[in-house]
Amino acid sequence: MTKAKLIIEKVKKLYGNSSDLQTRIIDVHGTDIGVLFMESSSSSETVSKFIIKSIDYVAKNTNKLSNIYNHLKNNIFNSQLTTVTNFSDFPYYLSSGFTIIIADDVNEAMALETRATLDRGVTESTSEPILRGPKDSFTESNSKNLGLIRKRIKDHNLWFDEVKVGARTKSKVNIAYIKDIADTNCVEAIKQVLEKIDIDGILDGGNLREYMLNKKSVFPQILSTERPDLACQSLLDGKIVILVENSPFVLILPNVFIDFIHTSEDQYQKPFSISFTRILKVIALIITLFTPAIYIAITTFDQTVVPDELLISLAVQREGVPFPTFFEVILLMAIFEILRESDVRSPANMGASMSIVGALILGQAAVDAGIVSPIAVIVIAITSICSLIFTDVDFMNGIRSWRFIFILSATFFGLIGVVATGLMLVLKLSSLDSFGVPFLAPFSPLIHSSQKDAVVRYPLPRIFKRPEYLQNKDKTKQGGHNEK
Amino acid sequence: MKNKIILLLALIFLITGCGNYREINDLAIVTSIAIDKADDGKYELSYLIANSPKSQTSNKEGEATTTIYSGKGETLNEATNVIDRKTPKSLYYGHINVVVISEEIAQEGFLKIADWLLRNPETRKQFYLLQSKEKTAKTILKIVEPLESFPSQSIASLIESNSTFESLTSNIKYSPFVERILSKGFDPTLPAVTVVGSEKKGSTEKNLEKTEPATYLKLNDAAIFIKDKFVGYVGEKDSQAISVLNDNISEFKFSFKYDNHDVVFISNDVNTKTDIKDFNHINIKVKGQGYLSEVNGKIDIEKTKVVKKMEKKLEKETKKAFEKTLKKMQEKYHADVFGFGNKLYGIYPQKWNQIEKKWNRDYFPKLKVNIKTDFQIASSGSLNRTIGEVLK
Numbered sequence: 001m002t003k004a005k006l007i008i009e010k011v012k013k014l015y016g017n018s019s020d021l022q023t024r025i026i027d028v029h030g031t032d033i034g035v036l037f038m039e040s041s042s043s044s045e046t047v048s049k050f051i052i053k054s055i056d057y058v059a060k061n062t063n064k065l066s067n068i069y070n071h072l073k074n075n076i077f078n079s080q081l082t083t084v085t086n087f088s089d090f091p092y093y094l095s096s097g098f099t100i101i102i103a104d105d106v107n108e109a110m111a112l113e114t115r116a117t118l119d120r121g122v123t124e125s126t127s128e129p130i131l132r133g134p135k136d137s138f139t140e141s142n143s144k145n146l147g148l149i150r151k152r153i154k155d156h157n158l159w160f161d162e163v164k165v166g167a168r169t170k171s172k173v174n175i176a177y178i179k180d181i182a183d184t185n186c187v188e189a190i191k192q193v194l195e196k197i198d199i200d201g202i203l204d205g206g207n208l209r210e211y212m213l214n215k216k217s218v219f220p221q222i223l224s225t226e227r228p229d230l231a232c233q234s235l236l237d238g239k240i241v242i243l244v245e246n247s248p249f250v251l252i253l254p255n256v257f258i259d260f261i262h263t264s265e266d267q268y269q270k271p272f273s274i275s276f277t278r279i280l281k282v283i284a285l286i287i288t289l290f291t292p293a294i295y296i297a298i299t300t301f302d303q304t305v306v307p308d309e310l311l312i313s314l315a316v317q318r319e320g321v322p323f324p325t326f327f328e329v330i331l332l333m334a335i336f337e338i339l340r341e342s343d344v345r346s347p348a349n350m351g352a353s354m355s356i357v358g359a360l361i362l363g364q365a366a367v368d369a370g371i372v373s374p375i376a377v378i379v380i381a382i383t384s385i386c387s388l389i390f391t392d393v394d395f396m397n398g399i400r401s402w403r404f405i406f407i408l409s410a411t412f413f414g415l416i417g418v419v420a421t422g423l424m425l426v427l428k429l430s431s432l433d434s435f436g437v438p439f440l441a442p443f444s445p446l447i448h449s450s451q452k453d454a455v456v457r458y459p460l461p462r463i464f465k466r467p468e469y470l471q472n473k474d475k476t477k478q479g480g481h482n483e484k
Numbered sequence: 485m486k487n488k489i490i491l492l493l494a495l496i497f498l499i500t501g502c503g504n505y506r507e508i509n510d511l512a513i514v515t516s517i518a519i520d521k522a523d524d525g526k527y528e529l530s531y532l533i534a535n536s537p538k539s540q541t542s543n544k545e546g547e548a549t550t551t552i553y554s555g556k557g558e559t560l561n562e563a564t565n566v567i568d569r570k571t572p573k574s575l576y577y578g579h580i581n582v583v584v585i586s587e588e589i590a591q592e593g594f595l596k597i598a599d600w601l602l603r604n605p606e607t608r609k610q611f612y613l614l615q616s617k618e619k620t621a622k623t624i625l626k627i628v629e630p631l632e633s634f635p636s637q638s639i640a641s642l643i644e645s646n647s648t649f650e651s652l653t654s655n656i657k658y659s660p661f662v663e664r665i666l667s668k669g670f671d672p673t674l675p676a677v678t679v680v681g682s683e684k685k686g687s688t689e690k691n692l693e694k695t696e697p698a699t700y701l702k703l704n705d706a707a708i709f710i711k712d713k714f715v716g717y718v719g720e721k722d723s724q725a726i727s728v729l730n731d732n733i734s735e736f737k738f739s740f741k742y743d744n745h746d747v748v749f750i751s752n753d754v755n756t757k758t759d760i761k762d763f764n765h766i767n768i769k770v771k772g773q774g775y776l777s778e779v780n781g782k783i784d785i786e787k788t789k790v791v792k793k794m795e796k797k798l799e800k801e802t803k804k805a806f807e808k809t810l811k812k813m814q815e816k817y818h819a820d821v822f823g824f825g826n827k828l829y830g831i832y833p834q835k836w837n838q839i840e841k842k843w844n845r846d847y848f849p850k851l852k853v854n855i856k857t858d859f860q861i862a863s864s865g866s867l868n869r870t871i872g873e874v875l876k
Contacts, residue, residue, distance in 0.1 A: 299508040300506060300508065301504055303508060303511065303579070304578040304606070308515065308534075308581060309637060311513060312513060312515075312534045312535050314508055315509055315511060315513055315534075315535040316535050318507070318508050318509035319509050319535070325507060
């Protein structure tokens with residue numbers, strides 16, 4: 001039989017007498033009741049108001065002969081009560097903000113939820129702003145994140161499967177899916193991958209993502225978002241959402257290429273204007289991939305394809321520039337990437353000075369000084385603006401890598417090189433898959449019914465099916481009509 | 485894997501088309517070529533280089549002035565080498581858009597010089613070919629035009645504007661011209677260009693600064709060839725008639741007198757059908773619909789009867805004009821610019837082979853061509869009546 005005092009000493013030793021570990025021993029009719037909680041992760045107010053008070057209440061209403069622990073268990077003022085029988089589970093509950101109550105001569109303990117609110121509230125999304133539609137975004141709190149999804153989809157078939165990942169962090173990872181839509185084989189596969197992970201800790205969904213890829217690619221095969229509405233749209237499409245504790249970004253999979261061109265807003269605006277925007281985005285994608293490469297190719301190899309007057313204009317503008325075109329383009333691209341990176345990392349109030357230096361000094365002055373030609377600045381400006389149209393950072397970086405490959409091939413082989421590399425890009429993309437779903441679906445393989453929400457979006461009343469490239473159990477989105 | 489990458493990298497540097505690599509600012513972009521015959525019998529070649537930046541630093545606006553380099557040689561290639569030695573940049577022929585040949589070259593026979601430009605893999609074969617009239621070909625290149633921001637383009641844009649809006653010149657590109665020479669029974673024509681005004685003033689930048697340019701290029705005559713040899717010029721009316729009879733016109737403009745008043749008729753829709761009967765008889769039918777662009781004098785054009793009468797007159801006048809041109813070709817030049825021989829060759833190839841050599845001298849001049857014209861005046865422009873009519 002154990003004494004409460006001894007257990008408290010044991011826990012203190014376990015935590016190395018950490019300053020935030022608070023303990024209290026209350027004597028109730030000769031039996032010692034021990035209360036343990038972490039001052040840092042629990043709310044002391046809740047502990048005093050409800051836990052200590054309940055013990056006091058129980059003490060007053062019982063006598064020496066009754067089982068104090070059982071009385072306490074039945075009368076404590078708390079909604080979440082877990083019985084802990086294993087001492088090794090103590091640290092997990094303590095660190096998560098639970099209060100543990102132990103008693104003399106009892107072989108189990110009670111863990112009561114007394115978490116402190118250590119996260120910010122639900123705020124507007126900063127990385128994926130939209131004009132029309134819900135503005136809330138995920139936070140660092142796991143229960144809030146689950147709540148943001150649960151309150152949108154009230155169906156009981158929305159299931160959360162929890163897996164704990166990380167030997168030290170023990171982070172909760174929730175796999176959310178709608179049971180009768182999503183492909184459960186895929187859920188099992190994800191669970192297996194997660195359970196196999198043996199690492200000391202994960203802190204963000206980004207860590208998990210690297211375990212789930214089976215093929216190397218610079219393009220992300222898993223979408224990450226901080227918008228709950230996008231997560232819910234994906235769930236309704238039959239996709240699977242992975243939420244990681246303490247991370248405001250959730251992972252969505254399986255994922256296809258065209259998803260990076262879509263935004264959650266697409267579903268709330270008029271179909272015609274959204275189709276137009278999506279076509280613009282596809283054009284922007286092509287521009288941002290090819291422009292610098294084509295510029296290099298037509299000015300150093302294939303001058304013949306340029307119209308007369310443009311060629312003369314280009315030739316005169318390049319007059320007196322000391323660097324080869326390739327170096328000029330690489331230089332400007334590097335400057336832009338540095339500018340973008342420093343803009344992301346620097347505090348907001350430094351933005352003004354940076355834009356002055358970036359735009360005026362680097363752009364204007366470099367042209368005036370004859371270091372770069374004006375046309376090269378224009379080419380890089382178009383390329384950069386077009387790349388900023390995509391919200392997913394990983395996707396943007398993927399495009400950037402391929403842009404460099406295109407530039408290199410244009411430098412060595414001209415337009416032929418650009419075409420050949422374009423072919424390589426298509427081959428690479430079509431070889432990728434995300435949990436069995438081809439990355440280029442619904443274009444390769446071509447699925448006609450899924451074209452209704454690919455590049456163009458049909459009006460919602462006319463889309464009856466969920467994306468067919470997902471192995472969904474329930475393929476219809478909208479009833480009342482027979483698909484012809 | 486590592487070895488493969490090293491091999492690939494090595495290949496990139498070893499077998500790439502780096503030989504074809506050239507920076508755009510190291511090129512001297514040749515946009516026009518003039519070919520003359522010098523006094524000593526050598527060829528004189530002149531290149532118009534488009535991208536010579538202004539001597540000042542203002543290369544920002546993309547302003548370009550032109551420079552002309554010339555060189556002489558026994559062959560065209562020799563002349564090119566002379567120019568190549570003079571220019572600090574390497575010559576680039578990919579953007580040639582005009583080639584001007586002088587009268588002497590044309591008289592000697594164009595095929596003598598045709599080979600060099602066609603054989604060069606860098607040139608696009610789609611540039612305009614012109615013949616300089618009275619002046620040397622080099623002079624034509626020198627004239628700067630005030631309305632064109634790229635001086636190097638002035639001749640090309642002059643031809644283009646003329647061919648779409650007037651069809652006075654029988655404009656033709658280089659390789660179709662060579663093709664025409666080589667085809668059977670179809671003699672080619674070339675637009676002839678000449679300089680009006682002092683050529684000295686016209687070749688300086690000052691010509692651009694004046695409100696009325698002292699010197700300009702004029703493009704309205706056509707040079708008639710038999711095979712590849714130049715035989716003579718015809719004026720703009722004949723040039724237009726040739727275009728009509730060849731069914732190769734986009735805008736037909738014709739002025740005639742009706743009741744002693746001047747009337748101008750324009751048609752954008754003229755079709756010509758040539759009907760080959762045999763080696764002596766050919767029927768041509770010209771059909772067109774158009775509008776009146778100018779009517780001076782008191783004519784009641786609201787009345788259908790008057791318009792019908794006008795159409796009759798127009799048909800008569802145009803027939804006369806076409807026949808005149810035809811006669812000139814048959815009797816004066818013996819040049820089958822209408823391609824009658826070519827059409828006969830298509831129908832009776834065996835008989836054609838027997839008479840091929842005698843076609844231009846004996847058969848073509850004796851050909852009886854029956855021209856029929858059918859024009860309709862469909863509208864009278866923005867005015868329904870004439871101003872003279874309202875005054876009455």
